[in-house]
Amino acid sequence: MKLNFTKKRTFKIGVLFAAAIIASSLGSAYAAVKLEPINAFLNRSVSFVLKGALWQPKDPSGKSLAAISYNGSTYLPVRALSEALKVPIDYDAADQKIYIGGKLGEKTPIFAAPMEIDNIYAILTKDPKETKVKDKQFQQVLKIDQYGDVIFTVDRKYKRLVLDAAVISPGEYDVEYSLYNVGDDAGSTASTVLETHAVSPEDDVKQLIFNVEGLEKIKIHVQSHNLNPYIYARIMDTSYFDNGDPAAGAASSK
Known part of the structure; x- marks a missing residue:
């Protein structure tokens, strides 16, 4: 798990992150009992x-x-890199x-996100x-009694809404909740529906x-x-952003 500039290879972000952990600027991590000394160098000639x-x-x-240059490889500070990305x-x-990519199970309430x-x-x-x-x-x-849009700035921090x-x-009609990508990188795809879920008047509060x-x-x-102007839709404060279902993660690791 290296980021080796001499070989000029392109690595996926996940591999880069894993290699960068050694040079992490997380402070108290250096108190770990399994640390062992190495001879490494700060390489200030490398630019990014x-x-x-x-x-x-x-x-x-x-x-x-x-x-940091060590044993022919270059390592980056993981916290600085993760924040930049x-x-x-x-x-x-x-x-x-x-935890890179967030902890499973941690939730950010929907109305606490920039909106x-x-x-x-x-x-x-x-x-x-x-x-x-x-x-x-x-x-x-x-x-949302007629129709409406709500926009969230999520900065690639989450996997799920x-x-x-x-x-x-x-309300008498089914209501559709549709997801769009409206980031700066969306371009012409900003008008493309990524997902749609429907809720009917007969449903209880639906997830x-x-x-x-x-x-x-x-x-x-x-x-x-059907573009009915009166829909009487609601989004509740129990909604949230997260990085996945911890139960699903545990199941997949077995």
């Missing part, structure tokens, strides 16, 4: 180009970091484990009369799971398929 632009890795205080990273000191909404037809509310949906009381909901949605009375892995900015468009 990230997505076509010159990039300088830095520590949390803003100090420039250099690559907008991939979440976590360190578990108790287990001496580094833009259509303020004409989509409205956030905490009114107890409006946050009671399907006989369940929520703290906050996004109500788990949306709790419903159609309330007097919709969207794949958002690798996306920087997404849009959820909510509207009836």
Whole structure:
């Protein structure tokens, strides 16, 4: 698991991350009992180009970091690199484990994420009369009585959007929740639907799971398929972003 510039080979990001762990700037990781001394060198002659632009890795205080040369290979600081690529990273000191791509099971509540909404037809509310949906009381909901868009800046931090949605009375029609990629890199594909899930008035609060892995900015468009102007759709505050189902991860590792 090396990043060897002399061979000029192209490595996938996952391999690069794994190699970079040795040079991680995670601080307390150096207290691990299995550390052993090596003879390595800070290689300040190596420069980096990230997505076509010159990039300088830095520590949390803003100090420039250099690559490390060891045994014919070059290693990079994993935290600085993961932040530059907008991939979440976590360190578990108790287990001496580094999580690249986020921990399974950790959730970011949907309304805690950077969000833009259509303020004409989509409205956030905490009114107890409006946050009671399907006989369940929520703290906050996004109500969309006609149609609407909600845009989230996710910065490639998550794999899934788990949306709790419903159609309330007097809604009579199925409502579609559609996912779009509206990041700067979307180009002409920004108008292409990536996924659509439907919720009917007869459903209870329904959980919709969207794949958002690798996306920087997404849009959820909510509207009836037959363009009915009154849909009475709701998105609940129990919705969240995460990096996968820990139960599924445990099953796949067996």
